Structures are given as C-alpha cells and as structure tokens.
Amino acid sequence: MSSCENITSAHKEEKAGTLPLSLEEYAITSNGFLPEQIPLKRLPQLYYDPWEDLVETLPTAIADHTLRPQVDRLPILSTDYLATEEQWRRAYVVLGFLTHGYIWGGNTAAEILPPSITLPLLSVSHHLGIPPVATYASLNLWNFTSTSPGHDPSDLDALQAQHTFTGTTDESWFYMVSVAIESQGAPLIPLMLDALQALFPSPQPHPQPHSESPPVPNPPPSPITTATTALNTMTTTIHNLGTLLDRMDEHCDPQVFYHRIRPFLAGSKNMAAAGLPRGVFYDEGPDSGGRWRQLRGGSNGQSSLIQFLDVVLGVEHLHAGEGVQVVRSYSGGRGGGTAMNFHQEVRGYMPEPHRRFLEDVEARWPGGMRTAVGRVLMGVDGDGKGQGGRLGDEERALGEAFRTATRALAKFRNKHLQIVTRYIVIPSRQPNGSRGINLATASSRLEAASSAVGGNRMADGGAELTGTGGTALLPFLKQSRDETFRAGGFHVQ
C-alpha cells in the first residue's frame, strides 16, 4: 500500500454545490475534520528514520523500559526537510507518541523532556498551530489506516490505529471509534452550512404561484423545508454516531482502558499527584534553555465535529462561575481559568484551521439554528418571548425537526456519560495491583474548581481521589448534556 492512499467514503461525491464557506481553507475535506487521504505511515526522508524506527517499536520499548534511554540518544533532527502538510502532521503524530511514551512510560513520570524531542516538537506544533503535546489530532484524526476497499474511514471494522502506546487492540479501537464518528458525521458539515445559509437571511414564505403565472414545474424547496430536511438528516446521523459510540465495548475493555491506555493520554497540567508538580520542563538545550509547560493531554473532548454540532444547533456551554464545574480531563489537566469553560479551552487543542472554522461559523450565524428557528417560530431569537401568530405546517415541522435534533445530541451525550461511568468511574473504585506507583490512579484525580455547583462551593484545587472523582466529572458531563437539551426548548404553538 502506498503511503498516501485515497479514501473513498460513501459520501465523498455527494456534495458538489456552492457552499457559503470554502471548506478547503479550513482543512476540511470530504471526510470532515479527517484528512482526505490515509495519513502518511512513515516520513519518506531517510533522515527521519531515527524517529520512525523508534515509534515503530514504541509498545515494546515502553514495556521493556528502554524508551527513555533510546530517546535520550536520539539526534536532534531539524524540521527543515518536512516538505508537505502531510509530512508535518506525520512528524506531529510521531513526536506526540514519543513525548507521552517518554513522560508516562516509567514507574514515575519524567519531568524533563529532552531537546531531541522538544526542539522538533515545538517547531512542528508552531507550524500546525497546535500545542506541543499529544492531542485528538495526533491520536485520532491523523493516526489511522484502513483495510477496506477504498479505505473508507467510516467502516469501523476496517480501521486500525497506526500507533498505540500499548500495542493492544483495545487502544486501537478506542481511537478508531472516534475516527469512524468523525467520518460518519462529515456530511453534516456542508449540509448544515447550507441549511444555516438558507434560514438565516429572513426566510421567505413558500413561493405561491400567482394565478396568472404559468405553473412552476419543480419549484425549489423553501428555505424552511431545506432546513427541516437538513435537521432531520442531522438527527439520523447523530443517532448513527451514538450507535458507533455503543460499539466501544466490542474491543475496548474498561480495565485495559483505565489502567493501561489512559495513563499515556495524560497531560502535564495540574498533575502534581502524578509526579508533575510544575508540569513538564521542555528542555531546549544549552543555548535556549527551555521552560516549564502545563498542558492538557489528548481527549476526545477536543473533537471539532461535536463542537460543530453544538455551534449549528446553538448549544451554549456555560462559563466557569456560571454553574459549570471545571474538570480535570480524563487525560489530565483541569479546565482553564475564570474566563474559559472546557469547550472554549479545548479549542486551543484543535488544529488551527479547525478552530478558526468553528469561530467563523459562530460569527457568521450567531446562535445557529436556535436563533434562526426561533425567529421563524416566534419572531424572536429563541427566547420564547415573541408574540407569534398561528404557525403553518411548514413552520411546525421545522420547530419539531430542530427540537428532535437537539434531543438526539443530548441523547448522544447521555450515552457518552454511561461510557464514562463504565470506563472511568467504576474502574477507579477498583484496586489495581499492576504497578508500583499507579499513574492511572494518580492522573485521574479530579480537581473541582472554585466554582459554585448546586450552591456548594468547593475549595479551589481541592483534589478528590478517583473513587469519588467521578462525582466531579459526571456533573460536568451532565451539565453539557442538559445544556444541549435546553437549546431545543421551544414551545411550538
């Protein structure tokens, strides 16, 4: 197989019309936030063989504790020979795996990242506009291959991760469920942009043929019908994404996830309990010095697709201090300071074009469907205070389609909550005797921010062990779900 195979997905040829935004400018492909082609499996320049050879044997090197000395002996390679965006992404994937393998692949966490990793990683992350750490992009979006004819990334059974820390099927499957979700959700991007565009500029009533005019043979659908149809497709697609989520159990065992995979996803932010009180020192060599950095680790919460669905529907996630708990990620790290909530903060961990895309969509269609549908139904921006007369069938169908779509996304979040319970909360309460110092347990401590939750003020930085940690994590995820339900709260007359 060549290193740059074309991907044929079921929806690839579907969209040919003119979009209100040029998706290419945002590095969005016919596979959505996934690349158009199977990501490179190896950098073609022999110069980068020291990285490639090491990452190829990563699970073994971690298991026999030889990774750190091998990384320490790596030459400091320049990024000057990276020639294409695919190659920059490949370098980011390789360095991300080596970084987390190095930090977490021992009995204690490594506090200092050597210049052989730090220098090229900082250069690559600067080029891609993404933090120098493993992210959803390096673990999922740019880390897959497929054995299906046409390399269809929506075919979960044919997907495989290119790299894992553990060499387990469980880890590959954990990443690939997200890849299939991204792929199956991809057609929603152009579809929903069209729908927003149709509805936003004051929707016209259905064109009524004038009595003297000749009948129009195939009148184009009205903006309201266009949006209704798109929302109904969105509902079906989100339902299918939930079916994929349900398949996590097929090959990813909760014990393996919690005790073996998850520790490697951890970041360096608020990880004192796991042995990183100051984060990780990125050593840039004797000339430049270096500095301590505290960063989140890789998380599916960094998915641009799920945030796109929020933006389209107009789901609002509250800021810290407005009742939201700022949680430590399952991959480590706690939500940002007072000004940012989780969803805003993790945008900083998305590839720059994807982050820009979400911001531009928000700016162009503020409030998304919630605003647009609200205007149609009540003549207001969805706050339910309008006068509104009797609604026609078309408007009622639109309102119903919108509420059904928000309900579908809330149900998706509900399934996700059940997964988090099975994969984190329950295993965190069970003993694990496999390691001297259990980094999984240490890195799963949750810290509640000094935010008021249900009237109970929790001490800033007050840590809870994982046994009770789920009590901090679950309210955050429940809040996300409930905010989604709330976005659909219209009363159709």
Ligand code: HEM
């Ligand atoms: C074993 C599987 C999974 C586990 C244990 C898990 C766990 C978690 C945890 C603990 C969080 C809290 C924030 C964080 O730590 O970053 C989170 C957030 C999130 N996860 Fe997952 N997750 C899993 C699979 C997935 C999948 C497949 C997706 C789909 C792309 C997903 C999407 C999200 C999203 C969007 C958030 C942000 C909260 C929200 O918007 O509701 N997760 N996940």
